Amino acid sequence: xxxxxxxxxxxxxxxxxxxRAQGNAETISFPTSEDEVxxxxxxxxxxxxxxxxxxxxxxLAAGAVPTGGHVMNLSRMNAYLGLRRSSxxxxxxxxxxxxxxxxxxxxxxxxxxPARDWDSESLAAAQELAQAxxxxxxxxPTETSACLGGMAACNASGARSYAYGPxxxxxxxxxxxxxxxxxxxxxxGELKAHGRTLELTTESGRRIALDLPTYVMPQTKNASGxxxxxxxxxxxxxxxxxxxxxVITELELELxxxxxxxxxxxxxxxxxxxxxxxxxxxxxxxGLATAFEYFDAAALDILRxxxxxxxxxxxxxxxxxxxxxxxxxxLSGTSEDELLDELYRLxxxxxxxxxxxxxxxxxxxxxxREAQRFFRHAVPExxxxxxxxxxxxxxxxxxxxxxxxxxxxxxxDVMALYRASLSEAGLESAAWGHIGNNHLHVNVLPRNARxxxxxxxxxxxxxxxxxxxxxxxxxxxxxxxxxxxxxxxMYGENHxxxxxxxxxxxxxxxxxxRGNLFDPAYLEGGA
Amino acid sequence: MHIVVCIKAVPxxxxxxxxxxxxxxxxxGREAVINPFDASAFELALELADARRAADEDCSVTVxxxxxxxxxxxxxxxxxxxxxxxxxxxxxxxxxxxxxxxxHALACGIRALPxxxxxxxxxxxxxxxxxxxxxxxxxxFDLPCVTDVSELVSAGNGAVVVRCGSDEGPVVxxxxxxCVLTVTKEAAQLRMPSIAGVRAAERxxxxxxxxxxxxxxxxxxxxSGSPTQVVRCFVPDRSGAVELFDGTAAQQAxxxxxxxxxxxx
Numbered sequence: 041x042x043x044x045x046x047x048x049x050x051x052x053x054x055x056x057x058x059x060r061a062q063g064n065a066e067t068i069s070f071p072t073s074e075d076e077v078x079x080x081x082x083x084x085x086x087x088x089x090x091x092x093x094x095x096x097x098x099x100l101a102a103g104a105v106p107t108g109g110h111v112m113n114l115s116r117m118n119a120y121l122g123l124r125r126s127s128x129x130x131x132x133x134x135x136x137x138x139x140x141x142x143x144x145x146x147x148x149x150x151x152x153x154p155a156r157d158w159d160s161e162s163l164a165a166a167q168e169l170a171q172a173x174x175x176x177x178x179x180x181p182t183e184t185s186a187c188l189g190g191m192a193a194c195n196a197s198g199a200r201s202y203a204y205g206p207x208x209x210x211x212x213x214x215x216x217x218x219x220x221x222x223x224x225x226x227x228x229g230e231l232k233a234h235g236r237t238l239e240l241t242t243e244s245g246r247r248i249a250l251d252l253p254t255y256v257m258p259q260t261k262n263a264s265g266x267x268x269x270x271x272x273x274x275x276x277x278x279x280x281x282x283x284x285x286x287v288i289t290e291l292e293l294e295l296x297x298x299x300x301x302x303x304x305x306x307x308x309x310x311x312x313x314x315x316x317x318x319x320x321x322x323x324x325x326x327g328l329a330t331a332f333e334y335f336d337a338a339a340l341d342i343l344r345x346x347x348x349x350x351x352x353x354x355x356x357x358x359x360x361x362x363x364x365x366x367x368x369x370x371l372s373g374t375s376e377d378e379l380l381d382e383l384y385r386l387x388x389x390x391x392x393x394x395x396x397x398x399x400x401x402x403x404x405x406x407x408x409r410e411a412q413r414f415f416r417h418a419v420p421e422x423x424x425x426x427x428x429x430x431x432x433x434x435x436x437x438x439x440x441x442x443x444x445x446x447x448x449x450x451x452x453d454v455m456a457l458y459r460a461s462l463s464e465a466g467l468e469s470a471a472w473g474h475i476g477n478n479h480l481h482v483n484v485l486p487r488n489a490r491x492x493x494x495x496x497x498x499x500x501x502x503x504x505x506x507x508x509x510x511x512x513x514x515x516x517x518x519x520x521x522x523x524x525x526x527x528x529x530m531y532g533e534n535h536x537x538x539x540x541x542x543x544x545x546x547x548x549x550x551x552x553x554r555g556n557l558f559d560p561a562y563l564e565g566g567a
Numbered sequence: 568m569h570i571v572v573c574i575k576a577v578p579x580x581x582x583x584x585x586x587x588x589x590x591x592x593x594x595x596g597r598e599a600v601i602n603p604f605d606a607s608a609f610e611l612a613l614e615l616a617d618a619r620r621a622a623d624e625d626c627s628v629t630v631x632x633x634x635x636x637x638x639x640x641x642x643x644x645x646x647x648x649x650x651x652x653x654x655x656x657x658x659x660x661x662x663x664x665x666x667x668x669x670x671h672a673l674a675c676g677i678r679a680l681p682x683x684x685x686x687x688x689x690x691x692x693x694x695x696x697x698x699x700x701x702x703x704x705x706x707x708f709d710l711p712c713v714t715d716v717s718e719l720v721s722a723g724n725g726a727v728v729v730r731c732g733s734d735e736g737p738v739v740x741x742x743x744x745x746c747v748l749t750v751t752k753e754a755a756q757l758r759m760p761s762i763a764g765v766r767a768a769e770r771x772x773x774x775x776x777x778x779x780x781x782x783x784x785x786x787x788x789x790x791s792g793s794p795t796q797v798v799r800c801f802v803p804d805r806s807g808a809v810e811l812f813d814g815t816a817a818q819q820a821x822x823x824x825x826x827x828x829x830x831x832x
Contacts, residue, residue: 305762355756380765387762397766401759404644405600406579408759 043069043080047111054111057097057104058183059522060427060438065092065106070116074215074223074289077112081287082221084110090554091219093283095190096140098183100441101520103194103282107555112287114138114189120147120154121290122162123169131165131175131295132212137189137288141181144188148175148295175295178204180331181516182417189288194518195263195280199370199416202476203330204296206261206516208279213292216278216285219547222246224278224286231274238274240546250545252277253538255531260445261477262512264519265527265557266539277542282518283553285546299372302330303379304403304412305386307395308363312336312459314394315365316452319475322369322389323448328382331370332476339419339470340366346422353418357411360399367475368416376404419472423483430487437486440495443523444502445479446511457505458482465494479515503529521555528558537562568619568626568722570612571683573673573704574645575602576638577694589663589790590797601641603752604689610755611719611748612687613649619722627651629680633661633672639773647760647768654680658777663790666695670703672788675781677704685727686747690715701749712747713740717754 047054047068055063067089071077084091090109097104117136124132133153135144147153151170155163169175179191181198190196192214197206204210213227223243231240236252252268266285267276278285309315319332335343340363346353359366369386373379387397403409427439446454458480462469468491473481484495503513503526513519513526528536540562544550550563579598601609612628619626630645632638633656642653656676664672677683686708691698698714705712715732720739722728728741729748742748760768778788786792810826812819 306759357756357759383762383765387766390762397763398761400761400763402647402762402765403759407600407603407606407757411756411759 043071043076044083044110045069051111054094054097054113055106057094057099057102059100059102059105059520061102061105061522063092063102063105063107065109065111067109068111068113070113072116074217077114077117077217077287077289078221078223080110080112081217081219085220085549085551088549088551091287091551092553093193093287095137095187095193096185098186099190099194099520100443100517101194101282101514102522103518103520103553103556104190105521107521107560109551109554114287115187117189117289118143118187119156122158123153123155123165124161125165125168129172131169131172132292133177133295134213134290134292135188136290137187137192139188140184141177141179141186141188141191142184144177145184148177151175172297174298176298177210177293177295179207179210182420188291188293192279192288192291193281193283194520195267195516197261197263197474197477197516199331199333199474201261201516202332202474203372206263208267208276210294210296211275211279211291212294213290214275214278214288215290217287217289218242219286219549219551223289226275226278227292228273228275233270233272233274235270236268238272238277240274248545250277250542251538252542253531253535255535255538258447258510258512260447260510260512261474261479261515262445263443263516264512264514264523264530265536266542280518282520282556284543284556286552299330300374301376301379302370302372302409303383304401304409305369305371305383306401306403306412306415307367307369307386307390308360308399309366309395310362310364311394312365312455315367315475316455318367318389318393318395319451320448321393322386323476325389326369326371326382326386328371328373328379329369329476330372331368332474333368333416334472334475334480335366335368335416335419336471337364338468339472340364342422342426342470343415343418346418353422355411356415356418357401363399368412419470420481423470423485426485430485434488436489437492440484440486440492440499442480442482442499442502443514443517444506444511445477445515446506446509448478450509450511451475451478453509454478454506454511455480457502461498461501465498467491467495467498474515477515478511500525500529519557524556524558568616568624568684569681570615570626570628570685570687571677571680572605572609572612572628572630572650573686573688573700574605574609574630574632574641575689575692576600576632576634576641577602577692585800590800599637599641601645601757602689602692602694604691604693604750606689606757607752607754608687608689608748608750609645609648609650610757611716611750612685613758614755615685615719615722616649627681629654629683631673631676631680632656633664633669633676636775639775642773643768643771644760646771646773647764648758649760649764652680653771653773655773655775656777656781657775660778660783660785660789663793664788665793665795666697666699666703667794668788668790668792670700670707671792672778672781672783673700674704674707675778675783676776677708679776679781682745684744685722686710686745688747688749690749690751698749701747705747708745708747710746711742712749713742714749715751716748717751719748719754
């Protein structure tokens with residue numbers, strides 16, 4: 041088949057994703073339509089070839105890294121398919137999975153979507169969109185070159201998930217091609233499980249009965265394993281399934297009006313304890329907060345060094361030498377007056393919890409917001425550069441970043457766990473991330489292979505402790521291949537087997553996303 | 568030390584509306600931002616003030632702008648970032664001013680303030696691109712002027728030492744104070760306000776003065792006081808073409824030289 045090509049040297053980059061892990065595959069395809077996806081799947085199903093689905097390859101858990109077989113890259117499925125407006129005024133946009141988030145945002149800001157080949161209903165809705173208040177898609181992973189299909193596959197989150205939740209509730213429809221090439225069309229609210237039993241009907245009329253896993257999901261931000269709950273919506277099983285249950289060929293996204301005003305406030309503290317106390321006090325008190333993002337002392341030091349030594353980072357705002365950590369709070373509201381009241385409330389909370397109104401940066405203009413965005417994004421970028429530098433002397437090491445979350449009342453406990461165990465292990469680290477969701481990315485910065493091994497051991501031990509706190513081993517990156525051992529820790533062997541049974545009911549030869557979520561050994565023998 | 572910083576509110580967007588009669592930019596205050604070059608000059612002033620205060624010296628920074636009443640928002644924001652005082656020159660009589668008329672208004676406003684040791688301006692404004700206000704102010708006050716300043720090396724003992732651009736490249740020059748400096752965009756990044764600064768700025772007095780208040784000569788302000796006549800406004804043609812040359816290197820060089828000759832003539 042012409043769509044399937046040998047994965048030659050020219051396609052080497054498709055063996056990797058942003059996790060820096062490297063895999064192998066024999067063939068690759070770049071379908072542009074649902075029909076092409078299904079045709080490729082039918083051909084590969086006949087010979088039981090493993091298929092790794094890729095989007096923009098920005099994932100951090102190696103979910104898009106192939107382990108042999110075929111790579112199906114969906115980056116060329118990037119069309120905007122249509123728009124509808126519900127009777128209550130909400131807009132719903134249909135896109136192919138390869139649409140990139142930054143492009144979507146650009147079109148929404150301009151209130152003009154690429155409407156080629158749209159039907160009359162969609163064109164009418166597009167005209168209404170042009171006249172309506174600006175709309176946004178609220179899911180905000182740091183990496184805006186991510187594509188919508190990949191974001192749904194890992195149930196992406198990001199900073200604003202504090203206010204808007206992860207990707208899941210904003211996806212109102214999915215079309216999913218199964219491994220055999222058959223298709224499931226799902227719209228939120230139309231098909232629900234009975235307890236833990238779900239029956240899907242494919243486009244060809246085939247009925248597939250699924251016994252859903254029996255575990256209870258943690259009440260935290262969570263992207264670990266299949267989403268299940270009693271009487272769940274069928275669509276939610278596929279969101280966050282890490283490319284293991286089917287290939288997303290189309291998404292319908294629910295848009296929401298953009299806030300009229302958004303301000304950013306960077307709050308600097310002299311101790312981590314004060315930052316934690318502030319978070320705990322501010323969460324219930326600040327109703328207009330849409331994000332709480334943390335940067336620890338090591339992260340600030342990395343930025344100070346970059347600002348001094350690299351022209352690329354010289355535009356970073358100068359950080360007070362007294363500052364030991366920082367929390368960025370985003371406030372969104374209906375007017376600047378409303379935000380001003382909230383800003384003063386925030387200031388009072390700072391004074392009460394060991395911070396200071398003076399040790400803050402308030403961004404109320406585009407220029408200042410851009411400076412804050414640069415500051416926030418410079419941290420992971422700088423850490424990646426640091427690791428790349430160290431890999432030159434020892435290619436076996438790579439970045440080790442945690443992605444665990446805990447319930448609100450365990451924030452101080454988990455911070456204490458991180459600090460004590462990192463110090464005991466003598467490891468260099470930097471931590472940042474979504475403190476509002478008790479979800480930090482603690483990055484071990486290995487200096488050598490020994491550090492790398494110790495870091496991995498540390499993460500395994502954290503998985504146990506975080507699970508005991510009622511937390512999740514992956515809060516937003518997905519489990520992919522890198523965190524599958526954590527999944528067994530979090531749910532236990534039996535529940536992982538239950539997940540594998542769901543997969544085999546939909547993908548009887550275990551072709552899709554092999555190695556994601558669980559060891560392929562769980563799939564041996566097939567359905 | 569008293570430092571005066573001239574600030575202009577410019578459109579925050581590249582999409583601006585032009586008045587078809589006067590050919591001047593329609594300024595309604597919406598989405599207006601501080602001119603980026605002025606922001607850089609303002610930060611240099613704040614850094615200098617920080618240094619002087621750290622040395623237990625008094626130092627004040629006054630921001631001055633000529634603009635519509637909505638410009639007060641920009642000046643109050645400047646107070647939140649550390650300006651000590653703010654003066655807004657706002658009067659219908661100022662409307663439609665070119666740089667010379669603007670300079671007269673600014674000079675009258677600055678004369679009404681305590682004597683300035685330093686007057687800082689952005690090198691130019693991103694909307695007008697004239698780069699004339701700084702040198703014109705220096706002329707109005709008969710002060711030395713250093714343009715294109717990228718770094719304030721030192722200030723004290725009656726002089727400033729700055730790094731600036733020149734026809735020969737970057738140079739370091741010393742100028743006696745008082746003097747006028749015009750500053751590049753890259754010289755400094757304007758600090759963000761703190762919450763404490765935002766609170767203080769709400770109560771900060773932003774003085775608003777009209778033409779009469781500052782003793783401006785009616786014949787030298789506004790549209791009527793502006794010798795500049797804008798005949799036409801248009802979007803410049805930026806069309807380009809690509810031509811590929813064949814032949815030997817010498818033939819290609821000759822063809823290229825022919826095109827360059829044509830451009831020159």
